[in-house]
Structure formats: structure tokens, C-alpha cells
Amino acid sequence: MEPAEYDLMDAAEERMWWYRALHARVIDALRRRPGPAGALLDAGCGTGGLLRRLVALRRPLAGLDFNPGAAARAAAKSGALTVAGDANRLPFDAGAFTALTSCDVLCHRAVDPPAALAEFRRVLAPGGTLVLNLPAYQWLHSAHDARVHNDRRFTARQGRTLLGAAGFEAIEARYWNALLLPLMVLQRKILRPDADHDSSDVAPFPPWLDATLHGTTVIERAAGRLGLRYPAGGSILLVATRP
Incomplete structure (x- = not known):
């Protein structure tokens, strides 16, 4: 990502509605499908907001980010062991982890999905859980994607196909941020269709707006827990098992 984007992430990820919603869904998935007891890796940990929340799961944690400065911030924020490295060539032994999270990493232009x-599968022990978040729909590509060096967005079917081809099983792919998708389309394609590459979606929101947006994601999450599945959304959460 652009270096300034890490600064924005570091400042916003504790409070901003989108990060809070994403982290809640990742933790929900891990509580529902924890995998065997053992260590968890967050591959592409950024400045450590998710790692800090994963402490609540009470398991050994590690993080990896391509940017050494971000990895250092993640270590300071979460207390987890973090390293700088490449998601295409993870610097860990085979079977070192029993769960692995990776949020908005496979979309990056420097990453070969x-x-x-294949590396995620290698470092996961048999029975280990993989939790991925991916941005949805290539037609939603925007100035923010360019700023964070995202080259690709996905559909749920594409996500399932990728994980199946990599040898994962019991694959779930669910859209989320569905209720706010119309606002995403409005903001990205109508209000700012030609925004330059200095534009970022990560920014402080007025407290009333942040609370409203987060409340919408809470309602959506609660409905999902009751079994409601959404046919579309701004992001895709995938959960799978390494056989």
C-alpha cells in the first residue's frame, strides 16, 4: 500500500465502523470453526488491529506483513510475534499453525492468489481453519483500490473456486456489508467516479455517521447469525478447512 495508507489504517482501525465489522465477522468465524488447538497466523496483518482483537481467543498469535514498519506497529499494538515477509513465500514451517486469517490480501497486485x-495450505496443519476476506465485484474497483494497490475484486463463486483449486475443503463463501452496498455504489460510482488515486475510503467519520454505519452492520450480522444469507455485498468472507 501507499505508506500514508498505513498511517490512516493505524489511526482508524480501532474505531472505524468498517474495521470493527470485519473483525467481528472474522472472530465469529473462528469461534464457530476454530480448528485444532494451536497457533494462529494473520497473514497481511497491516498495523495489527485484527491481531489485537484476536487476543480474546486466547491462543498463540503471529502476524506477517510485507511492510516492516507495519509489522512493527502490529507487534506493539497486539503483543503478537510479527515478521515482515511475502504472502507468496511465507517464512514459516509446514504445519506451524492451526488457523490462518488473511483480510484483503489476495486482491493485492503484488500477491499471486x-x-x-498454496502457502496458506502449507503452513496450516491438517484440520486447520482458513478465514479470508475479499473485496467483492471488479466493477466496484475505485480510487481507494488503486491507492492500496488492489488489482482484483471477486465474486463468491470465484472465491470458492480458488480455495477448491488450492485443496481446501468445507468451503463457505458469504457476502457481507450487504445493506450498505447501495451506498458503496453511490459513493464509488456516482458521487466520485473520477476521483484521483490520492483518495482513500479510510478516514475519520463524524461520530453520528460512524455509529449509524456500524449499527447497520450489527443488524446485518445478527440476521446472518439467524441464518439469513445475502445474495450480494461489498465484501466476501470465506471459511475453509485444510484437509
């Missing part, structure tokens, strides 16, 4: 997924 099949190579990264």
Missing part, C-alpha cells in the same frame, strides 16, 4: 493459497 494461487501461490499465496
Whole structure:
């Protein structure tokens, strides 16, 4: 990502509605499908917001980010062991982890999805859980994607296909941020269709707006827990098992 984007992430990820919603869904998935007892890796940990929340799961944690400065911030924020490295060539032994999270990493232009997924499978022990978040729909590509060096967005079917080809099983792929998708389309394609590459979606929101947006994601999450599945959304959460 652009260096300034890490600064924005570091400042916003504790409070901003989108990060809070994402982290809650990742933790929900891990509580529902924890995998065997053992260590968890957050591959592409950024400045450590998710790692800090994963402490609540009470398991050994490690993080990896391509940017050494971000990895250092993640270590300071979470207390987890973090290293600088490449998702395409993870610097860990085979079977070192029993769960692995990776949020908005396979979309990055420097990441080769099949190579990264092969590495995720290699470092996971048999029975280990993989939790991925991916941005949805290539037609939603925007100035923010350019700023964070995202080259690709996905559909749920594409996500399932990638994980199946990489040898994962019991694959779930669910859209989320569904209720706010119309606002995403409005903001990205109508209000700012030609925004330059200095534009970022990560920024402080007025407290009333942040609370409203987060409350919408809470309602959506609660409905999902009751079994409601959304046919579309701004992001895709995938959960799978390494056989």
C-alpha cells in the first residue's frame, strides 16, 4: 500500500465502523470453526488491529506483513510475534499453525492468489481453519483500490473456486456489508467516479455517521447469525478447512 495508507489504517482501525465489522465477522468465524488447538497466523496483518482483537481467543498469535514498519506497529499494538515477509513465500514451517486469517490480501497486485493459497495450505496443519476476506465485484474497483494497490475484486463463486483449486475443503463463501452496498455504489460510482488515486475510503467519520454505519452492520450480522444469507455485498468472507 501507499505508506500514508498505513498511517490512516493505524489511526482508524480501532474505531472505524468498517474495521470493527470485519473483525467481528472474522472472530465469529473462528469461534464457530476454530480448528485444532494451536497457533494462529494473520497473514497481511497491516498495523495489527485484527491481531489485537484476536487476543480474546486466547491462543498463540503471529502476524506477517510485507511492510516492516507495519509489522512493527502490529507487534506493539497486539503483543503478537510479527515478521515482515511475502504472502507468496511465507517464512514459516509446514504445519506451524492451526488457523490462518488473511483480510484483503489476495486482491493485492503484488500477491499471486494461487501461490499465496498454496502457502496458506502449507503452513496450516491438517484440520486447520482458513478465514479470508475479499473485496467483492471488479466493477466496484475505485480510487481507494488503486491507492492500496488492489488489482482484483471477486465474486463468491470465484472465491470458492480458488480455495477448491488450492485443496481446501468445507468451503463457505458469504457476502457481507450487504445493506450498505447501495451506498458503496453511490459513493464509488456516482458521487466520485473520477476521483484521483490520492483518495482513500479510510478516514475519520463524524461520530453520528460512524455509529449509524456500524449499527447497520450489527443488524446485518445478527440476521446472518439467524441464518439469513445475502445474495450480494461489498465484501466476501470465506471459511475453509485444510484437509
